[in-house]
Amino acid sequence: MKNYKLCPTDFEGNQTYVHRLSDGAFIPFDNSNTDYKEYLEWVAEGNTPEDADEITTTRYPE
Amino acid sequence: MSVVINGTNGVTYNDGTIQATAPAQKNKIINGNFAINQRGVSGTVSLSAGAYGHDRFKAGSSGCTYTFATSANVTTITITAGSLQQVIEGVNLQSGTHVLSWTGTAQAKIDSGSYADTGVTATLTGGTNATVEFGTGTVTKAQLEAGTTATPFENLQFTNQLQLCQRYYYKSYAQNSGTVPLTSSGWIGSRHGIAYATNNIGMDVRYPVIMRASPTVTIYHQDGTTPNVYEIHTGVKRAVTGVQYGNDSGVWNITASVADLGVTAHYYFQMTAIAEL
Numbered sequence: 001m002k003n004y005k006l007c008p009t010d011f012e013g014n015q016t017y018v019h020r021l022s023d024g025a026f027i028p029f030d031n032s033n034t035d036y037k038e039y040l041e042w043v044a045e046g047n048t049p050e051d052a053d054e055i056t057t058t059r060y061p062e
Numbered sequence: 063m064s065v066v067i068n069g070t071n072g073v074t075y076n077d078g079t080i081q082a083t084a085p086a087q088k089n090k091i092i093n094g095n096f097a098i099n100q101r102g103v104s105g106t107v108s109l110s111a112g113a114y115g116h117d118r119f120k121a122g123s124s125g126c127t128y129t130f131a132t133s134a135n136v137t138t139i140t141i142t143a144g145s146l147q148q149v150i151e152g153v154n155l156q157s158g159t160h161v162l163s164w165t166g167t168a169q170a171k172i173d174s175g176s177y178a179d180t181g182v183t184a185t186l187t188g189g190t191n192a193t194v195e196f197g198t199g200t201v202t203k204a205q206l207e208a209g210t211t212a213t214p215f216e217n218l219q220f221t222n223q224l225q226l227c228q229r230y231y232y233k234s235y236a237q238n239s240g241t242v243p244l245t246s247s248g249w250i251g252s253r254h255g256i257a258y259a260t261n262n263i264g265m266d267v268r269y270p271v272i273m274r275a276s277p278t279v280t281i282y283h284q285d286g287t288t289p290n291v292y293e294i295h296t297g298v299k300r301a302v303t304g305v306q307y308g309n310d311s312g313v314w315n316i317t318a319s320v321a322d323l324g325v326t327a328h329y330y331f332q333m334t335a336i337a338e339l
Contacts (some may be wrong), residue, residue: 007304007317008261008317017279017305025280025336026305032275034338051305055261055317060325 004039005050011057018049080211089216090150090160091194092118092226096130096137098164100231102240105129114338115146117227122195125254138202141168147171147195149339150206151274159187163212172206181212191339228271232335242282244333245289249292252330255316257323261303263291268312269335276309277335281316284330291318291331300329310337 007017007026017026018039027035043049065081071138073081098117107128109121115128118138122145130139139146162172162182169177174186177197186192194206194228203215218226224237235251243250255265269277281302283290289302301319313335 008306010306010315016307019289019304020278023280025278026289027278028276028305028308030276030309033277033278033339035336053317053319055303056321057259057262059259060257 003042003047006052008052008055016052021050068311079213080109081213087216088205088207088213089218090154090192090206091148091204092150092230093223094164094215095217096139096154097204097220098224098227100227100233100237100240100305102238104240111143114231117231117339118148119146120148120246120338121145136201136202138166139196140148140200141196141198143198145195145197146201147193148204150192150194151339152187152189152191155186155188155190155192156208157186158208159183159210160186160192160206160208161210161212162206163215164196164201164204166195166200166202168201169200169278170194170196170204171276181214183210223292225271228269229274230336230338232269232273232277234331234333242284242286244284244286249330249332252332253285255291255331256328257318257325257327257329258325260321261317262306263316263318263323263329265314265316266270266312267314267333269310273335274337274339279304279305279308280334280336282332282334284332291316291329294328294330295324296327302331 003021005019007019010016017028019026030036071080096116103115103137107115109115109126111121113127114120124144126144126146128139128141130137163180169246171177172182172194175184205215234253253267255263258264281289283299284292290299302316303319304317306315334337
Protein backbone atom coordinates (compact mmCIF):
# COMPACT_ATOMS: atom_id res chain seq x y z
CA MET A 1 0.00 0.00 0.00
CA LYS A 2 1.31 3.42 -0.90
CA ASN A 3 1.60 5.83 2.01
CA TYR A 4 2.27 9.04 0.10
CA LYS A 5 0.81 10.91 -2.82
CA LEU A 6 2.49 13.78 -4.62
CA CYS A 7 0.76 17.15 -4.49
CA PRO A 8 0.12 19.11 -7.66
CA THR A 9 3.21 21.08 -8.65
CA ASP A 10 3.44 24.82 -8.15
CA PHE A 11 2.92 27.27 -11.00
CA GLU A 12 6.55 26.92 -12.07
CA GLY A 13 6.24 23.14 -12.24
CA ASN A 14 8.21 22.48 -9.06
CA GLN A 15 7.27 19.59 -6.79
CA THR A 16 7.00 21.33 -3.42
CA TYR A 17 4.84 19.09 -1.18
CA VAL A 18 3.85 15.46 -0.74
CA HIS A 19 0.64 14.24 0.91
CA ARG A 20 0.97 11.70 3.74
CA LEU A 21 -2.15 9.58 3.33
CA SER A 22 -2.18 8.09 6.83
CA ASP A 23 -3.08 11.39 8.51
CA GLY A 24 -3.75 13.84 5.68
CA ALA A 25 -0.69 16.00 6.37
CA PHE A 26 1.17 17.90 3.65
CA ILE A 27 4.94 17.62 3.88
CA PRO A 28 7.17 20.24 2.28
CA PHE A 29 10.22 19.31 0.26
CA ASP A 30 12.51 20.83 2.88
CA ASN A 31 15.60 18.91 3.95
CA SER A 32 15.26 20.28 7.50
CA ASN A 33 11.75 18.87 7.92
CA THR A 34 11.84 15.58 9.85
CA ASP A 35 8.75 14.24 8.07
CA TYR A 36 10.41 14.91 4.72
CA LYS A 37 13.48 13.00 5.89
CA GLU A 38 11.20 10.05 6.71
CA TYR A 39 9.64 10.33 3.26
CA LEU A 40 13.08 10.25 1.62
CA GLU A 41 13.94 7.13 3.64
CA TRP A 42 10.69 5.54 2.47
CA VAL A 43 11.58 6.32 -1.15
CA ALA A 44 15.12 5.04 -0.63
CA GLU A 45 13.63 1.70 0.44
CA GLY A 46 12.30 1.36 -3.09
CA ASN A 47 8.82 2.79 -2.60
CA THR A 48 7.11 5.17 -4.99
CA PRO A 49 4.45 7.74 -4.11
CA GLU A 50 1.15 7.92 -5.96
CA ASP A 51 1.02 10.41 -8.80
CA ALA A 52 -0.50 13.80 -8.14
CA ASP A 53 -4.03 14.62 -9.25
CA GLU A 54 -4.10 16.39 -12.57
CA ILE A 55 -5.52 19.85 -12.17
CA THR A 56 -6.13 22.83 -14.36
CA THR A 57 -5.15 26.31 -13.32
CA THR A 58 -7.13 28.95 -15.15
CA ARG A 59 -7.28 32.26 -13.39
CA TYR A 60 -10.77 33.66 -12.85
CA PRO A 61 -11.49 37.05 -14.42
CA GLU A 62 -11.04 40.00 -12.08
CA MET B 63 22.61 40.70 51.32
CA SER B 64 26.19 40.27 50.23
CA VAL B 65 27.05 39.80 46.61
CA VAL B 66 30.53 38.96 45.42
CA ILE B 67 31.36 39.84 41.84
CA ASN B 68 34.41 38.07 40.54
CA GLY B 69 35.77 38.40 37.04
CA THR B 70 36.67 34.74 36.96
CA ASN B 71 33.73 33.04 38.61
CA GLY B 72 30.95 35.51 37.95
CA VAL B 73 28.50 36.57 40.66
CA THR B 74 28.27 34.76 44.01
CA TYR B 75 25.07 35.37 45.95
CA ASN B 76 24.72 35.15 49.71
CA ASP B 77 23.24 31.67 49.55
CA GLY B 78 26.44 30.46 47.91
CA THR B 79 25.05 30.06 44.40
CA ILE B 80 27.21 31.27 41.56
CA GLN B 81 25.84 32.95 38.47
CA ALA B 82 28.57 32.36 35.93
CA THR B 83 26.70 33.67 32.90
CA ALA B 84 24.08 36.28 32.17
CA PRO B 85 20.80 34.99 33.64
CA ALA B 86 18.52 36.05 30.79
CA GLN B 87 17.51 33.21 28.43
CA LYS B 88 19.98 30.89 30.14
CA ASN B 89 17.70 27.85 29.95
CA LYS B 90 18.25 25.90 26.74
CA ILE B 91 15.25 23.67 27.50
CA ILE B 92 12.02 25.12 26.17
CA ASN B 93 8.92 24.65 28.32
CA GLY B 94 10.98 23.17 31.15
CA ASN B 95 8.11 23.86 33.55
CA PHE B 96 5.56 22.17 31.25
CA ALA B 97 3.38 25.28 31.19
CA ILE B 98 2.63 25.03 27.47
CA ASN B 99 0.34 22.22 26.32
CA GLN B 100 -0.86 23.15 22.82
CA ARG B 101 -1.76 19.57 21.91
CA GLY B 102 -4.05 19.49 24.93
CA VAL B 103 -2.92 16.17 26.38
CA SER B 104 -4.77 15.23 29.54
CA GLY B 105 -5.27 12.48 32.10
CA THR B 106 -2.90 9.58 31.67
CA VAL B 107 -0.83 10.48 28.64
CA SER B 108 0.34 7.46 26.62
CA LEU B 109 2.78 8.31 23.86
CA SER B 110 4.30 6.01 21.28
CA ALA B 111 8.00 6.43 20.53
CA GLY B 112 8.65 9.90 19.18
CA ALA B 113 5.12 11.20 19.80
CA TYR B 114 4.74 14.58 21.45
CA GLY B 115 2.89 15.46 24.64
CA HIS B 116 3.49 18.81 26.34
CA ASP B 117 5.18 21.22 23.97
CA ARG B 118 8.72 20.30 22.93
CA PHE B 119 8.65 17.01 24.88
CA LYS B 120 8.32 13.67 23.11
CA ALA B 121 8.47 10.04 24.13
CA GLY B 122 11.78 8.20 24.05
CA SER B 123 12.42 5.04 22.06
CA SER B 124 10.26 2.89 24.39
CA GLY B 125 7.36 5.32 24.43
CA CYS B 126 6.21 7.18 27.52
CA THR B 127 3.31 7.15 29.94
CA TYR B 128 2.85 10.05 32.28
CA THR B 129 0.37 12.06 34.29
CA PHE B 130 0.67 15.65 35.37
CA ALA B 131 -0.74 18.06 37.90
CA THR B 132 -0.54 21.80 38.37
CA SER B 133 -0.38 23.43 41.78
CA ALA B 134 0.28 27.11 42.41
CA ASN B 135 1.27 27.56 38.78
CA VAL B 136 3.85 24.77 38.89
CA THR B 137 3.19 21.76 36.64
CA THR B 138 4.84 18.53 37.68
CA ILE B 139 5.08 15.52 35.38
CA THR B 140 5.00 12.00 36.79
CA ILE B 141 6.53 9.53 34.34
CA THR B 142 5.29 6.03 35.09
CA ALA B 143 6.80 4.15 32.13
CA GLY B 144 9.33 4.81 29.41
CA SER B 145 11.04 8.16 29.08
CA LEU B 146 10.37 11.73 28.04
CA GLN B 147 12.91 13.69 26.05
CA GLN B 148 13.54 17.03 24.43
CA VAL B 149 15.84 17.61 21.49
CA ILE B 150 17.51 20.98 21.89
CA GLU B 151 18.20 22.76 18.63
CA GLY B 152 21.88 23.23 17.97
CA VAL B 153 21.46 26.86 16.91
CA ASN B 154 20.75 27.65 20.56
CA LEU B 155 23.85 25.90 21.91
CA GLN B 156 27.45 27.01 22.25
CA SER B 157 30.36 24.65 22.82
CA GLY B 158 31.23 23.88 26.43
CA THR B 159 30.11 22.17 29.59
CA HIS B 160 26.41 22.30 30.38
CA VAL B 161 24.54 21.27 33.49
CA LEU B 162 21.04 19.78 33.56
CA SER B 163 18.96 20.38 36.66
CA TRP B 164 15.34 19.76 37.65
CA THR B 165 13.07 19.30 40.62
CA GLY B 166 11.72 15.79 41.23
CA THR B 167 12.58 12.15 41.70
CA ALA B 168 13.25 11.21 38.07
CA GLN B 169 16.75 10.64 36.82
CA ALA B 170 17.91 12.11 33.55
CA LYS B 171 20.71 12.01 31.03
CA ILE B 172 22.18 14.15 28.30
CA ASP B 173 22.67 12.51 24.89
CA SER B 174 24.30 9.08 25.37
CA GLY B 175 25.34 9.75 28.96
CA SER B 176 24.13 7.81 31.99
CA TYR B 177 20.99 8.49 34.01
CA ALA B 178 21.72 10.36 37.24
CA ASP B 179 20.10 12.72 39.73
CA THR B 180 19.83 16.47 39.13
CA GLY B 181 23.11 18.14 38.30
CA VAL B 182 24.03 16.02 35.26
CA THR B 183 26.80 17.58 33.19
CA ALA B 184 27.97 17.05 29.62
CA THR B 185 30.19 18.76 27.11
CA LEU B 186 28.12 19.94 24.17
CA THR B 187 29.18 21.16 20.74
CA GLY B 188 27.84 24.45 19.50
CA GLY B 189 25.49 24.11 16.57
CA THR B 190 24.83 20.41 17.23
CA ASN B 191 21.50 19.20 18.57
CA ALA B 192 21.51 17.74 22.09
CA THR B 193 18.93 15.50 23.75
CA VAL B 194 17.93 15.54 27.40
CA GLU B 195 15.89 12.56 28.55
CA PHE B 196 14.01 11.87 31.78
CA GLY B 197 13.22 8.42 33.15
CA THR B 198 10.45 7.37 35.51
CA GLY B 199 9.64 9.61 38.46
CA THR B 200 8.58 13.20 38.88
CA VAL B 201 10.06 16.18 37.08
CA THR B 202 9.44 19.90 36.79
CA LYS B 203 11.53 23.02 36.32
CA ALA B 204 13.94 21.30 33.97
CA GLN B 205 16.86 23.49 32.98
CA LEU B 206 19.96 23.06 30.85
CA GLU B 207 22.47 25.87 31.09
CA ALA B 208 26.09 26.61 30.32
CA GLY B 209 28.57 25.95 33.09
CA THR B 210 28.98 23.34 35.78
CA THR B 211 26.80 24.81 38.51
CA ALA B 212 23.02 24.64 38.34
CA THR B 213 21.30 27.93 39.12
CA PRO B 214 17.66 28.65 40.05
CA PHE B 215 15.08 27.83 37.37
CA GLU B 216 14.40 30.64 34.94
CA ASN B 217 10.68 31.47 34.88
CA LEU B 218 9.79 33.06 31.57
CA GLN B 219 6.70 35.10 30.83
CA PHE B 220 3.98 32.78 29.48
CA THR B 221 3.88 34.55 26.12
CA ASN B 222 7.64 34.35 25.69
CA GLN B 223 7.59 30.63 26.34
CA LEU B 224 4.61 30.09 24.02
CA GLN B 225 6.46 31.86 21.24
CA LEU B 226 9.51 29.68 21.77
CA CYS B 227 7.23 26.65 21.39
CA GLN B 228 5.58 28.07 18.27
CA ARG B 229 8.88 27.84 16.43
CA TYR B 230 8.12 24.10 16.39
CA TYR B 231 4.32 23.78 16.65
CA TYR B 232 1.54 26.13 15.59
CA LYS B 233 -2.23 25.71 15.60
CA SER B 234 -4.86 28.11 14.34
CA TYR B 235 -7.50 27.28 16.96
CA ALA B 236 -7.72 28.43 20.54
CA GLN B 237 -4.91 27.66 22.95
CA ASN B 238 -7.36 26.08 25.39
CA SER B 239 -8.48 23.55 22.77
CA GLY B 240 -6.25 20.58 22.05
CA THR B 241 -8.11 19.69 18.86
CA VAL B 242 -10.26 21.51 16.32
CA PRO B 243 -13.32 22.56 18.34
CA LEU B 244 -16.19 20.46 17.00
CA THR B 245 -18.98 22.90 17.69
CA SER B 246 -21.15 25.13 15.54
CA SER B 247 -18.60 27.85 16.21
CA GLY B 248 -15.68 25.62 15.26
CA TRP B 249 -14.73 28.01 12.50
CA ILE B 250 -13.81 30.75 14.97
CA GLY B 251 -10.15 31.56 14.71
CA SER B 252 -9.92 29.72 11.41
CA ARG B 253 -7.79 30.78 8.51
CA HIS B 254 -9.38 32.08 5.32
CA GLY B 255 -8.84 31.54 1.62
CA ILE B 256 -10.34 32.72 -1.67
CA ALA B 257 -10.62 30.81 -4.94
CA TYR B 258 -8.84 32.80 -7.60
CA ALA B 259 -8.35 30.14 -10.27
CA THR B 260 -9.69 26.72 -11.11
CA ASN B 261 -8.57 24.20 -8.50
CA ASN B 262 -6.74 26.91 -6.58
CA ILE B 263 -7.36 28.66 -3.27
CA GLY B 264 -5.14 31.57 -2.34
CA MET B 265 -4.58 32.59 1.26
CA ASP B 266 -2.26 34.56 3.48
CA VAL B 267 -1.47 32.42 6.51
CA ARG B 268 1.40 33.88 8.53
CA TYR B 269 2.80 31.98 11.49
CA PRO B 270 3.22 33.99 14.72
CA VAL B 271 6.96 33.29 14.71
CA ILE B 272 9.31 32.04 12.03
CA MET B 273 9.34 28.27 12.33
CA ARG B 274 12.42 26.06 12.56
CA ALA B 275 11.87 24.73 9.03
CA SER B 276 9.09 24.76 6.50
CA PRO B 277 6.52 22.86 8.59
CA THR B 278 4.33 19.87 7.87
CA VAL B 279 0.86 21.33 7.36
CA THR B 280 -2.47 19.72 8.25
CA ILE B 281 -5.66 21.42 7.09
CA TYR B 282 -8.91 20.75 8.94
CA HIS B 283 -12.56 21.34 8.11
CA GLN B 284 -14.41 22.69 11.12
CA ASP B 285 -15.83 19.20 11.68
CA GLY B 286 -12.29 17.99 12.36
CA THR B 287 -11.81 16.03 9.13
CA THR B 288 -8.69 16.45 7.06
CA PRO B 289 -7.65 17.54 4.51
CA ASN B 290 -10.79 19.57 3.90
CA VAL B 291 -11.98 23.16 3.86
CA TYR B 292 -15.42 24.71 4.44
CA GLU B 293 -16.89 26.57 1.48
CA ILE B 294 -18.70 29.47 3.06
CA HIS B 295 -21.35 30.36 0.48
CA THR B 296 -22.49 26.76 -0.06
CA GLY B 297 -21.65 25.12 3.25
CA VAL B 298 -20.03 22.30 1.25
CA LYS B 299 -16.89 20.51 2.35
CA ARG B 300 -14.14 20.61 -0.27
CA ALA B 301 -11.25 18.15 -0.30
CA VAL B 302 -7.78 19.64 -0.42
CA THR B 303 -5.39 17.86 -2.76
CA GLY B 304 -2.20 19.71 -2.03
CA VAL B 305 -0.19 22.63 -0.81
CA GLN B 306 1.77 24.47 -3.48
CA TYR B 307 3.41 27.42 -1.77
CA GLY B 308 4.61 27.57 1.81
CA ASN B 309 7.77 28.07 3.84
CA ASP B 310 8.89 28.70 7.41
CA SER B 311 6.78 31.84 7.65
CA GLY B 312 3.42 30.80 6.19
CA VAL B 313 1.26 29.17 3.51
CA TRP B 314 -0.04 30.91 0.40
CA ASN B 315 -1.68 28.46 -1.95
CA ILE B 316 -3.51 25.13 -1.78
CA THR B 317 -5.27 23.05 -4.40
CA ALA B 318 -8.78 21.62 -4.17
CA SER B 319 -10.51 18.63 -5.69
CA VAL B 320 -13.18 20.57 -7.56
CA ALA B 321 -12.01 22.18 -10.77
CA ASP B 322 -14.40 25.11 -10.91
CA LEU B 323 -14.57 26.38 -7.36
CA GLY B 324 -16.33 29.52 -8.48
CA VAL B 325 -15.14 33.07 -8.78
CA THR B 326 -14.06 34.47 -5.40
CA ALA B 327 -15.56 31.59 -3.42
CA HIS B 328 -14.44 31.91 0.20
CA TYR B 329 -13.18 29.15 2.48
CA TYR B 330 -12.59 28.61 6.18
CA PHE B 331 -10.20 26.06 7.62
CA GLN B 332 -8.26 25.28 10.77
CA MET B 333 -4.67 24.09 10.64
CA THR B 334 -1.59 22.91 12.41
CA ALA B 335 1.98 23.44 11.29
CA ILE B 336 4.70 21.26 12.77
CA ALA B 337 8.48 21.67 12.49
CA GLU B 338 9.64 19.56 15.42
CA LEU B 339 13.08 18.01 15.66
